[in-house]
Amino acid sequence: GNSVTQMEGPVTLSEEAFLTINCTYTATGYPSLFWYVQYPGEGLQLLLKATKADDKGSNKGFEATYRKETTSFHLEKGSVQVSDSAVYFCALNLDSGAGSYQLTFGKGTKLSVIP
């Protein structure tokens, strides 16, 4: 079946450090890939997405490139801020076999940024 594997957290960084959160996937087909973010006490919200190979999604200084050859969608940010502290989820969307698409999430990576 389809699956997403994220690097385990928690990740603790100092402000202005470089961030990478690794994400790889297994899928039979051509999924769309997403990063969702969950701030403390809030619901998940879309951070960025990419719908085909070599696409780059970007938002709020975060970037991720859809790499079909390595089945990866790693999240990066050049300089993190305290406000980036949250849980980050990598997800893929693909035909569930029931004639519709279904989001499959990774386990999430908790990021803490300290001043």
Place this chain on the structure above:
Amino acid sequence: EAGVVQSPRYKIIEKKQPVAFWCNPISGHNTLYWYRQNLGQGPELLIRYENEEAVDDSQLPKDRFSAERLKGVDSTLKIQPAELGDSAVYLCASSPWGGSFVQETQYFGPGTRLLVL
């Protein structure tokens, strides 16, 4: 534009008691999803509605869980009776067209945190 609304935000019950969660999706969104998120895990789909129709409920434990979406808008998820293992966050999400587009974004509510004692 108002987001997905869920209530209650928190619920504590004793095992074997019933519990219900309510969701109001974004206006105009045809597709509604219920997810369960266990501690330290990503959300897992329980059921998906296209308008009033439950089109994917393969992962809903039907012996104790039920859901409805009357008039294709609000939805209620019920557990009866609750078990200790049901403690989790229950998330509702909506999207404009749901199953038709692989690139479609889902919009999530804040969730209901359930604790079963």
